[in-house]
Amino acid sequence: MIKFLDLQAVNAAHAEDLKRIAAEVIDSGWYLLGERTKIFERHLAEFLGVRHVVGVGNGLDALRLILKAYLELGVLAEGDEVIVPANTYIASILAITDNRLKPVLVEPNIHTYNLDISLVEARITPRTKAVMVVHLYGRACWSRELEAMARRHRLKIIEDNAQAIGAVYANPGESGGRKTGALGDAAGFSFYPGKNLGALGDSGAVATGDDRLAEVVRALGNYGSREKYVNDYRGLNSRTDEIQAAFLDLKLRHVEADNQRRRDIAAEYCARIRLRDLILPNAHDPDLLTPPRAQSHVWHLFVVRHPRRDLLQRHLADQGVQTMIHYPIPPHLQKAYATWGLPKGSLPITEEIANTCLSLPMWPGMTPEQVDAVIRCVNGFQP
Numbered sequence: 001m002i003k004f005l006d007l008q009a010v011n012a013a014h015a016e017d018l019k020r021i022a023a024e025v026i027d028s029g030w031y032l033l034g035e036r037t038k039i040f041e042r043h044l045a046e047f048l049g050v051r052h053v054v055g056v057g058n059g060l061d062a063l064r065l066i067l068k069a070y071l072e073l074g075v076l077a078e079g080d081e082v083i084v085p086a087n088t089y090i091a092s093i094l095a096i097t098d099n100r101l102k103p104v105l106v107e108p109n110i111h112t113y114n115l116d117i118s119l120v121e122a123r124i125t126p127r128t129k130a131v132m133v134v135h136l137y138g139r140a141c142w143s144r145e146l147e148a149m150a151r152r153h154r155l156k157i158i159e160d161n162a163q164a165i166g167a168v169y170a171n172p173g174e175s176g177g178r179k180t181g182a183l184g185d186a187a188g189f190s191f192y193p194g195k196n197l198g199a200l201g202d203s204g205a206v207a208t209g210d211d212r213l214a215e216v217v218r219a220l221g222n223y224g225s226r227e228k229y230v231n232d233y234r235g236l237n238s239r240t241d242e243i244q245a246a247f248l249d250l251k252l253r254h255v256e257a258d259n260q261r262r263r264d265i266a267a268e269y270c271a272r273i274r275l276r277d278l279i280l281p282n283a284h285d286p287d288l289l290t291p292p293r294a295q296s297h298v299w300h301l302f303v304v305r306h307p308r309r310d311l312l313q314r315h316l317a318d319q320g321v322q323t324m325i326h327y328p329i330p331p332h333l334q335k336a337y338a339t340w341g342l343p344k345g346s347l348p349i350t351e352e353i354a355n356t357c358l359s360l361p362m363w364p365g366m367t368p369e370q371v372d373a374v375i376r377c378v379n380g381f382q383p
């Protein structure tokens with residue numbers, strides 16, 4: 001059996017260190033708002049090249065708190081519009097609606113699965129105040145045009161970087177580049193166990209270069225308080241535990257090597273999977289796996305598409321290969337958003353992706369034999 005993601009194997013690679021760290025935190029008697037969180041925040045800020053990192057409870061809260069802080073700062077007002085890709089994981093949208101802001105769903109590009117930036121400008125209205133870009137599946141979503149557009153229309157750019165920690169975006173023709181999560185005005189991170197940097201429970205973070213935003217996010221995650229029992233805002237309780245911060249600080253040191261291993265697996269998949277009608281992630285972008293462009297993808301998920309996806313998934317399951325679908329029901333077709341009244345067919349590209357996508361096994365500890373077995377099973381599919 002080849003698991004879609006073997007979390008036990010992922011953490012077994014660091015088991016001794018994780019157990020030692022857990023014992024240290026247990027023995028310390030200090031479990032929240034302590035030194036370990038501060039150290040992790042500083043290390044993550046250095047890793048990203050950004051001024052502030054604020055540890056929060058999870059990725060959804062990271063995005064909720066960014067928007068809530070912009071509301072407190074008067075940058076956003078209730079009812080303002082936030083442009084967001086229609087095919088994102090629902091958490092991006094929940095963060096927007098939870099703050100009584102209006103998500104404006106824009107279709108993704110069918111080749112990158114990321115927000116189609118060329119469609120954004122036409123959707124801007126006088127109430128549009130922000131764009132939430134999602135680096136979906138681990139692939140950086142950014143462009144010079146997006147930056148220029150945001151400047152022209154005075155839009156904040158919020159990054160949902162839950163899936164792409166470590167990805168680097170460089171403008172065409174430029175060397176170097178910047179990490180996702182340090183590209184926009186603020187970014188939300190998730191350290192859900194299955195993410196590329198995973199805690200052993202829930203955790204998340206906000207990254208920003210904006211001093212005031214960082215301060216308000218920190219207060220909002222702590223009951224709206226900067227000083228104990230003095231409440232400036234109506235906040236929430238959403239903080240990083242010391243034990244998770246300590247685990248994350250250790251695992252952060254391995255995230256670049258883990259991402260590189262994911263790239264190697266992705267390269268192997270792309271080079272050797274040969275199946276009629278199957279669309280590989282580099283199908284329309286032959287340089288995607290070649291340095292320096294390769295840095296722009298950290299392969300949180302390896303997503304292929306096939307017109308007979310359900311049959312392919314069943315075939316792989318029969319051969320002992322676990323796969324997943326990210327995501328089978330797009331947000332606009334969820335019951336939670338039935339009041340939008342958006343019928344089937346209203347976002348055809350998003351729906352096409354939902355109906356044909358399949359995520360193959362992908363985690364840094366996959367053995368060459370496991371990778372090879374996945375490839376052989378895919379190539380053996382006869383629809």
Ligand SMILES: *Cc1c(COP(=O)(O)O)cnc(C)c1O
Binds near residue numbers: 058060091162192203
């Ligand atoms: C995982 C994820 C989130 C939410 O993070 P949690 O830590 O699970 O709350 C948000 N957006 C995207 C794109 C995600 O993949």
